[in-house]
Each structure stands twice: as C-alpha cells, then as structure tokens.
Amino acid sequence: xxxxxxxxxxxxxxxxxxxxxxxxxxxxxxxxxxxxxxxxxxxxxxxxxxxxxxxxxxxxxxxxxxxxxxxxxxxxxxxxxxxxxxxxxxxxxxxxxxxxxxxxxxxxxxxxxxxxxxxxxxxxxxxxxxxxxxxxxxx
Numbered sequence: 730x731x732x733x734x735x736x737x738x739x740x741x742x743x744x745x746x747x748x749x750x751x752x753x754x755x756x757x758x759x760x761x762x763x764x765x766x767x768x769x770x771x772x773x774x775x776x777x778x779x780x781x782x783x784x785x786x787x788x789x790x791x792x793x794x795x796x797x798x799x800x801x802x803x804x805x806x807x808x809x810x811x812x813x814x815x816x817x818x819x820x821x822x823x824x825x826x827x828x829x830x831x832x833x834x835x836x837x838x839x840x841x842x843x844x845x846x847x848x849x850x851x852x853x854x855x856x857x858x859x860x861x862x863x864x865x866x867x868x
Contacts, residue, residue, distance in 0.1 A: 797855035807840035814867040819850035821857035
C-alpha cells in the first residue's frame with residue numbers, strides 16, 4: 730500500500746468518525762406508537778410470541794344482557810397441527826377504555842389440532858362497555 734492510498738484511507742476514516750458523532754440536543758418529543766398500547770386499543774390480544782403463531786380469533790360476539798351487563802364470546806382457533814394449551818382471560822373496561830376492576834381469572838383452554846373453541850365471559854357489573862380478551866401460553 731503506497732503512502733497516497735494510506736493517507737486517503739486515513740482521511741476518509743477520520744471524516745466518517747467525525748460525522749458519525751454529531752448529536753442533536755434534547756429534550757425529545759415523545760413518539761406515539763401502538764406497540765405498547767395494543768391492550769388498550771384491541772379487543773383480542775396475544776400476549777406472547779408462542780401464541781402469536783399458534784392462535785387466532787375467528788370471531789367475537791358482544792351482547793348486552795337484560796340486566797345491563799356485557800357478555801362476550803370469543804372463538805379461539807388453534808392454527809397448529811398439534812394440540813396446544815393456552816390461558817384466556819377478559820378485562821372489562823368503561824367507555825373511555827379504563828379498567829372497571831372487573832378482570833376474569835385466566836382459564837386454561839386446551840385446543841385440539843386445527844380446532845376452534847368458544848370462550849364466554851360475562852361482566853360482573855354494568856360499568857363495562859369495552860373489553861380486551863387476552864391469550865397467553867399456558868403456565
């Protein structure tokens with residue numbers, strides 16, 4: 730390697746290092762992203778990577794009972810060619826999307842190969858207007 734090539738390489742490396750170190754002063758504006766608000770905006774949420782590839786929801790039915798409580802039926806489908814075990818619960822929310830404190834315990838659901846099971850949830854009070862059904866891998 731001759732001296733001219735070495736000096737050119739050194740100059741380009743130094744230039745690259747100097748331009749890569751420039752930073753803008755803060756503070757920074759918060760970025761709005763749906764990545765962390767999925768449970769606040771969606772009605773059916775898959776909580777971990779294992780169920781994201783194995784489970785889907787083929788339908789949701791909402792019904793207001795005679796006493797004013799919300800009843801939800803979710804059709805949970807196994808997309809795998811093997812039996813899987815998941816846990817499902819429901820968080821009931823008010824009109825603004827805040828939890829009413831009415832959250833069902835996780836219940837275990839065993840899904841046969843490529844099958845669909847209906848899971849029913851009923852709110853405990855009349856405050857519930859919205860909901861989020863959550864599915865996670867069985868523990």
